[in-house]
Amino acid sequence: MSSPDEVPALRVEDVHRAYGGVPAVGPLDLEVAAGEAVALIGHNGSGKSTLLRIVAGLLDADGGEVEVAGWEGGSVHARATTSYLPDDPVLYDDLSVAEHVEYVSRLFGGDGFDGYAEDVAGRLGLAERIDDLPSRFSRGLRQKASLLLGLARPFSLLLVDEPFVGLDAPGRAALLGLLAEVHHDGAAVVVATHDPEFVERVDRVVALRDGEVAFDGVATPAEALRLVGA
Amino acid sequence: MPVDAVAPSTEDGTVDAYPVDPGLLDDLRRARRRRRVAEIHWVDALYRVYMAGLVGLVAVALIAGTVGDTPLTAGQVGDVTAHGPAVIGLVAALAVAVGLRSGSRGGPLAVEPGDVRHILLAPVDRGRALRGPALRQVRSALFVALLVGAAVGRFADRRLPEPVGAWILAGAVAGVTLVALSLGAALVTSGRRLPRAAASGVAAVLLAWSALDVARVAVGGAPVPASPGRAVGWLALAPLDLHVASLGAVAVAVVLVVAGLAGVGGLSVEAAERRTALVGQIRFAATLQDVRTVLVLRRQLAADRPRARPWLRVGRGPARFPAWRRGWNGVLRFPAVRVGRLVLLAVAAGAAFRGAWSGTAPLVALAGVALWVGALDVVEPVAEEVDHPSRRQSYPVEEGALYVRLLAVPLVVSILLGLLAGAVAALPGGGRVPLLVGLAAGVATALSACAGALGNVVAGAPSGGDELGLIAPEVAGLRMVLRAVWPVVLAVLGALPLLVVEADLDAGRPAAGMASALWLAVAGLAALVVAWVHQREAIAEWWRQAMDAAGQGGAGTRGDDDGDEDEDEDDSGDDEEDERR
Numbered sequence: 158m159s160s161p162d163e164v165p166a167l168r169v170e171d172v173h174r175a176y177g178g179v180p181a182v183g184p185l186d187l188e189v190a191a192g193e194a195v196a197l198i199g200h201n202g203s204g205k206s207t208l209l210r211i212v213a214g215l216l217d218a219d220g221g222e223v224e225v226a227g228w229e230g231g232s233v234h235a236r237a238t239t240s241y242l243p244d245d246p247v248l249y250d251d252l253s254v255a256e257h258v259e260y261v262s263r264l265f266g267g268d269g270f271d272g273y274a275e276d277v278a279g280r281l282g283l284a285e286r287i288d289d290l291p292s293r294f295s296r297g298l299r300q301k302a303s304l305l306l307g308l309a310r311p312f313s314l315l316l317v318d319e320p321f322v323g324l325d326a327p328g329r330a331a332l333l334g335l336l337a338e339v340h341h342d343g344a345a346v347v348v349a350t351h352d353p354e355f356v357e358r359v360d361r362v363v364a365l366r367d368g369e370v371a372f373d374g375v376a377t378p379a380e381a382l383r384l385v386g387a
Numbered sequence: 388m389p390v391d392a393v394a395p396s397t398e399d400g401t402v403d404a405y406p407v408d409p410g411l412l413d414d415l416r417r418a419r420r421r422r423r424v425a426e427i428h429w430v431d432a433l434y435r436v437y438m439a440g441l442v443g444l445v446a447v448a449l450i451a452g453t454v455g456d457t458p459l460t461a462g463q464v465g466d467v468t469a470h471g472p473a474v475i476g477l478v479a480a481l482a483v484a485v486g487l488r489s490g491s492r493g494g495p496l497a498v499e500p501g502d503v504r505h506i507l508l509a510p511v512d513r514g515r516a517l518r519g520p521a522l523r524q525v526r527s528a529l530f531v532a533l534l535v536g537a538a539v540g541r542f543a544d545r546r547l548p549e550p551v552g553a554w555i556l557a558g559a560v561a562g563v564t565l566v567a568l569s570l571g572a573a574l575v576t577s578g579r580r581l582p583r584a585a586a587s588g589v590a591a592v593l594l595a596w597s598a599l600d601v602a603r604v605a606v607g608g609a610p611v612p613a614s615p616g617r618a619v620g621w622l623a624l625a626p627l628d629l630h631v632a633s634l635g636a637v638a639v640a641v642v643l644v645v646a647g648l649a650g651v652g653g654l655s656v657e658a659a660e661r662r663t664a665l666v667g668q669i670r671f672a673a674t675l676q677d678v679r680t681v682l683v684l685r686r687q688l689a690a691d692r693p694r695a696r697p698w699l700r701v702g703r704g705p706a707r708f709p710a711w712r713r714g715w716n717g718v719l720r721f722p723a724v725r726v727g728r729l730v731l732l733a734v735a736a737g738a739a740f741r742g743a744w745s746g747t748a749p750l751v752a753l754a755g756v757a758l759w760v761g762a763l764d765v766v767e768p769v770a771e772e773v774d775h776p777s778r779r780q781s782y783p784v785e786e787g788a789l790y791v792r793l794l795a796v797p798l799v800v801s802i803l804l805g806l807l808a809g810a811v812a813a814l815p816g817g818g819r820v821p822l823l824v825g826l827a828a829g830v831a832t833a834l835s836a837c838a839g840a841l842g843n844v845v846a847g848a849p850s851g852g853d854e855l856g857l858i859a860p861e862v863a864g865l866r867m868v869l870r871a872v873w874p875v876v877l878a879v880l881g882a883l884p885l886l887v888v889e890a891d892l893d894a895g896r897p898a899a900g901m902a903s904a905l906w907l908a909v910a911g912l913a914a915l916v917v918a919w920v921h922q923r924e925a926i927a928e929w930w931r932q933a934m935d936a937a938g939q940g941g942a943g944t945r946g947d948d949d950g951d952e953d954e955d956e957d958d959s960g961d962d963e964e965d966e967r968r
Binding site for chain 2: 177178213214215216217231233234236237239241243247248249251252260261263264265266306
């Protein structure tokens with residue numbers, strides 16, 4: 158096998174998926190280099206979430222190939238490499254935020270609720286609620302707890318689905334900063350979003366239309382908005 | 388900073404199978420379980436045991452009362468020996484078919500939503516992660532099957548020869564085998580990701596084979612090789628006629644369960660996620676006694692969606708009777724699986740009529756329940772309007788009048804199902820019901836079941852904020868039970884006159900008079916339900932005004948401000964809650 162530097166963080170080839178006979182994604186080809194930051198944009202129903210869920214291993218593709226850092230998508234090593242932050246936070250009812258981090262981080266080979274997790278929690282405004290049960294949180298706080306879970310563990314590919322929905326202004330600013338840091342540290346970051354501020358910060362914009370790549374390159378926020386028909 | 392991957396470098400090509408210590412998951416789970424157990428209060432635990440024991444005792448007492456204890460004659464024992472294995476085999480085939488279908492949708496496991504997102508996406512051995520929950524589920528189901536099977540064996544002993552111990556043992560082993568076959572089939576299907584069409588195909592073959600087996604034993608005809616399910620039947624009836632082949636069922640059950648547990652890691656994460664969300668919602672809706680929501684969620688779980696193209700096109704032009712056309716548009720889009728289910732339920736009701744006619748009177752309840760379950764699907768055109776109150780309120784038609792108009796098509800479909808049940812009851816063979824009696828029983832039961840299902844759908848889930856708060860807790864509890872039970876009771880009432888006809892004919896009395904009067908009374912009850920649906924808005928309004936008047940009177944007498952506040956809150960309740968009253 159070639160050197161890790163040459164292996165793309167994500168390679169999607171001829172992937173397609175339909176729901177009840179209605180195509181949702183593809184056939185679609187996409188490659189994301191290691192350490193690259195990509196904004197995945199597109200109108201509602203364009204296939205962004207479906208694509209991210211297929212890459213994360215939550216959805217089965219009807220056909221095609223997915224590789225994460227050279228590993229087959231959904232395989233144990235691809236899972237070890239990927240962190241997926243969904244748009245619908247799913248958390249345990251009986252674990253506090255800190256206990257969540259301890260549990261999930263260790264399952265991914267991390268150090269549990271360490272100094273880094275504490276720092277991220279503080280920046281997301283969760284420091285005071287770290288020992289509370291997220292089942293009693295508002296939507297926004299649950300979203301922040303889910304972001305903390307996704308960031309406080311080892312990964313080299315970060316997949317984020319609509320992360321800014323439901324976040325307050327400080328949370329949004331903190332997340333933008335954290336995503337920039339993660340990217341700076343060498344992780345590939347793929348974010349499905351309509352947020353122009355994030356689009357401005359990335360290396361590359363991929364626009365999906367009806368499940369296929371309609372644009373792939375560098376785009377300004379205004380161009381991105383035009384691409385999604387806003 | 389955690390930007391790193393625990394997956395080892397691919398440079399040397401040697402990698403660990405699992406980059407995270409496999410024991411870690413077990414340790415973390417154990418810690419969670421310890422904590423959960425520590426949080427359970429002993430009073431809660433005792434209360435659960437008490438309730439389970441109470442329900443079990445009541446069930447056993449009820450069954451004991453209906454089974455009776457008159458020993459069967461030698462001829463009847465011969466019938467049981469001849470027909471029983473094939474009939475029990477059909478039940479076994481049904482259990483395996485349910486398992487296969489469930490497995491093709493990711494069943495029988497329903498893991499925690501958090502486990503799907505966090506554990507199944509973690510770099511851990513999925514087989515190891517899922518085997519524990521699967522084993523616990525299998526263990527619990529087999530334990531319940533053991534108890535139920537042993538209880539059934541104990542009841543069988545009261546009417547059949549041979550020692551009680553033999554029947555208890557046979558019942559327990561057959562019960563465990565039956566459930567193990569179903570669970571094992573489900574686990575293997577989900578672990579191997581058998582496509583839905585293949586699972587349904589295998590299920591259909593098993594069911595058809597067993598049905599032919601039953602038919603051949605009952606009415607003769609072309610020889611059919613003994614169905615595989617018969618082995619379970621031989622096991623259950625081993626005290627009467629021991630077959631060595633019955634051990635084959637036990638062996639197959641063990642193999643299926645072991646293979647299923649070994650391959651559980653192959654479960655599709657997509658199926659697991661979908662199932663876990665829906666099962667959670669179904670459990671919640673069931674605790675609220677919300678039958679309609681349970682039905683809708685179960686359909687989602689079973690991917691039971693309306694057809695894109697109807698079986699037949701109903702005219703596209705201007706509709707003189709739009710509700711009539713809308714009803715057919717909905718019913719003619721029923722998917723094949725729903726149509727098949729309705730036909731099966733009608734056939735089951737017909738078979739239950741035959742059983743009741745030949746002396747097992749409690750089977751009329753089974754006929755009523757089968758047609759009531761079918762009717763919950765049949766009243767779909769009405770249910771669609773009930774499900775969307777804001778759209779319904781935009782129509783320039785009274786709510787009750789709209790429901791009654793939409794009921795026309797469900798009534799026609801119910802009559803068709805009732806005729807089918809009656810025809811099955813009148814087929815030649817043991818327990819044959821006279822044709823006219825069978826058809827009358829089928830139609831009456833189907834119509835009363837339709838009225839009961841209409842009541843379920845229109846009444847919806849009990850509202851926490853209604854007048855229940857004004858009545859004593861004991862009365863409120865009784866009211867809740869009645870609310871849940873009356874639709875099924877109404878359905879069963881439609882079948883009861885069959886027993887009267889049977890008794891009259893046995894006694895040599897003319898059967899038509901009393902039975903006709905009873906069926907007319909049932910029809911009257913069903914008509915009352917329809918009238919209630921038509922007028923329930925007016926009744927609810929009258930009730931509201933009566934409550935308001937009582938509240939004002941009471942507040943005036945007490946001079947209590949709280950009463951006024953409560954009243955205001957009631958008034959501000961949303962329309963949906965008001966309708967539920």
